[in-house]
Amino acid sequence: MKLRLILGDQLSLSVASLTDATKEDLILMCEVRQEATYVKHHKKKIVFLFSGMRHFAQTLVSQGFNVHYVAYDDPKNTGSLRDEVARLTDVYDISEVIVTAPGEYRLLAEMKQWSDALSLPVTIRPDDRFLCTTDKFAAWAKDRKQLRMEHFYREMRRKHAVLMSDDGPIGGKWNYDADNRKSPPQNLKVPDPFQADVDDITQDVIALVAEHFPDHFGDIYPFHFAVTRGAALQALDMFVDERLRLFGDYQDAMVQDEPWMFHSHIGLYLNCGFLTPLECITRAEAAFHDGSAPLNAVEGFVRQILGWREYVRGIYWLKMPNYKAMNVLEAKRPLPEFYWTADTQMNCMRQCITETKQNAYAHHIQRLMVLGNFALIAGLAPAQVNDWYLLVYADAYEWVELPNVSGMILFADGGLLASKPYAASGAYIHKMSNYCESCRYNPSVKNGPKACPFNYLYWDFIDRNAAKLRGNPRMGFAYKGLDRMTDEKRSAIRADTERFFNEIEAYEKG
Ligand SMILES: Cc1cc2nc3c(=O)[nH]c(=O)nc-3n(C[C@H](O)[C@H](O)[C@H](O)COP(=O)(O)OP(=O)(O)OC[C@H]3O[C@@H](n4cnc5c(N)ncnc54)[C@H](O)[C@@H]3O)c2cc1C
Ligand code: SF4
Numbered sequence: 001m002k003l004r005l006i007l008g009d010q011l012s013l014s015v016a017s018l019t020d021a022t023k024e025d026l027i028l029m030c031e032v033r034q035e036a037t038y039v040k041h042h043k044k045k046i047v048f049l050f051s052g053m054r055h056f057a058q059t060l061v062s063q064g065f066n067v068h069y070v071a072y073d074d075p076k077n078t079g080s081l082r083d084e085v086a087r088l089t090d091v092y093d094i095s096e097v098i099v100t101a102p103g104e105y106r107l108l109a110e111m112k113q114w115s116d117a118l119s120l121p122v123t124i125r126p127d128d129r130f131l132c133t134t135d136k137f138a139a140w141a142k143d144r145k146q147l148r149m150e151h152f153y154r155e156m157r158r159k160h161a162v163l164m165s166d167d168g169p170i171g172g173k174w175n176y177d178a179d180n181r182k183s184p185p186q187n188l189k190v191p192d193p194f195q196a197d198v199d200d201i202t203q204d205v206i207a208l209v210a211e212h213f214p215d216h217f218g219d220i221y222p223f224h225f226a227v228t229r230g231a232a233l234q235a236l237d238m239f240v241d242e243r244l245r246l247f248g249d250y251q252d253a254m255v256q257d258e259p260w261m262f263h264s265h266i267g268l269y270l271n272c273g274f275l276t277p278l279e280c281i282t283r284a285e286a287a288f289h290d291g292s293a294p295l296n297a298v299e300g301f302v303r304q305i306l307g308w309r310e311y312v313r314g315i316y317w318l319k320m321p322n323y324k325a326m327n328v329l330e331a332k333r334p335l336p337e338f339y340w341t342a343d344t345q346m347n348c349m350r351q352c353i354t355e356t357k358q359n360a361y362a363h364h365i366q367r368l369m370v371l372g373n374f375a376l377i378a379g380l381a382p383a384q385v386n387d388w389y390l391l392v393y394a395d396a397y398e399w400v401e402l403p404n405v406s407g408m409i410l411f412a413d414g415g416l417l418a419s420k421p422y423a424a425s426g427a428y429i430h431k432m433s434n435y436c437e438s439c440r441y442n443p444s445v446k447n448g449p450k451a452c453p454f455n456y457l458y459w460d461f462i463d464r465n466a467a468k469l470r471g472n473p474r475m476g477f478a479y480k481g482l483d484r485m486t487d488e489k490r491s492a493i494r495a496d497t498e499r500f501f502n503e504i505e506a507y508e509k510g
Helices: 033-037 043-062 081-091 105-111 114-118 134-141 149-159 200-212 229-242 267-272 277-289 295-319 347-359 364-378 382-392 398-409 426-432 453-464 473-484 487-509
Strands: 002-005 026-030 066-070 096-100 122-125
Touching (some): 002 081, 026 043, 026 081, 043 066, 043 200, 043 267, 081 105, 105 122, 114 122, 134 149, 134 295, 229 267, 277 295, 295 398, 347 364, 364 398, 364 426, 364 453, 382 398, 453 473, 453 487
Parallel strands (some): 002 026, 002 096, 026 066
């Protein structure tokens, strides 16, 4: 008998390890402590994954498969994937273990040792639920001086014939980013997010998570994520019908108390395997062709999935394991306590952290230009920032989280992923949100106790990293600004920065 191990982010009937499964095989799924706690994942993320796994196991059983499911609180659960496999090999006559490659280097490296440890053939199949294989990405990257997403994206558009006409990209342009930066108007009406039913299985998991993970970050309630493929497809439909039309216009916008905006909220479903990237792209493309969504929205959405998602995965597998240790800017400040408590007077940070805590979700610009921008300009240590992002979001897995954090927000890879650091002062947040209206700081004030901290922290970042960043052609404007500053102005920036961190430290020490 073959043993087929299905991991928590492999909840797809089409996953490589199931393609040739027979009713005689044994399918193993387990909720293990090792994976749930190596970082203390958000409670809602654990509920989502355990409930999704239990529902997926039911689907397999309903199709006649022989499933061995190990619940987290099963007294025999050893807490590790390998030991759970070993436990079954003691009971059944297993000829081979088959698994699809996990999305994390650490676990893949461990699985490569399993064959010796278990004295059994262990076959690790490539995960083919992506549109670009890791080999194809490596071939694309080979001999290129710069690995720019835009170039990769155009090739993917051509290869998969997405939004293409005979003459090139539909509409004549590859990229409508410039149209996708509208500030939010007053009284913008945002539709409610998808609300899945909470059934008995999810209720049981909620009770289990409340009991076993009380010290993990985040709120369990309200819980409305889809936990089956069917419900995830409904969430996708709802996005296309209600939000996609304005996805482009307000892609970068942030509004007080509106965590969901016009984003799709499907990242967690794509990453756990409920949805495939191609079906999301096809659905959005159809909305363009039937006239229900404009090109700037559909192209913007397609670029995220066909471009960014595939690209960051390619970078991860191309550059690991060294990528994780990179810290080119030598940032070392510890993560402030307010990333856990939201107890800060910076309203933008307070909003984004509070929403993260409530929803295990923040949209891209909150992650990038508020939480990430602060981490960059404050010089927070990459390892701590990565741990935070990996555990707080329901869609976070290392293959996608790490390049976004170390590459896109922290510039810790020295510009492999982003051509320049995404550093910005308070003016950006003021333009793209209404957060500043409810803040004790003022985005127009540059120095002193009333000044928006993003203003002096931005210039302190530019000044502090001059030796490393001055030569970057895209940073010329910033360094011209710095060079025009008087010595007094530079001293004021340094003094404000020092005062700001002293105040945080004193506050955190009580
Ligand atoms: C610092 C930081 C950390 C991030 N961590 C994660 C993470 O752990 N997991 C994750 O899936 N995404 C991550 N992202 C990317 C992006 O923010 C999320 O995919 C997105 O916010 C999920 O919400 P959504 O489904 O509403 O996305 P939408 O805005 O509706 O976008 C549609 C889809 O495009 C894909 N996508 C968009 N941007 C990216 C990107 N930069 N990288 C990869 N895929 C992208 C996602 O699958 C997403 O669901 C991170 C971004 C930043 C800046
Ligand atoms: S003033 Fe500064 S700290 Fe306050 S919300 Fe605006 S950008 Fe954030």
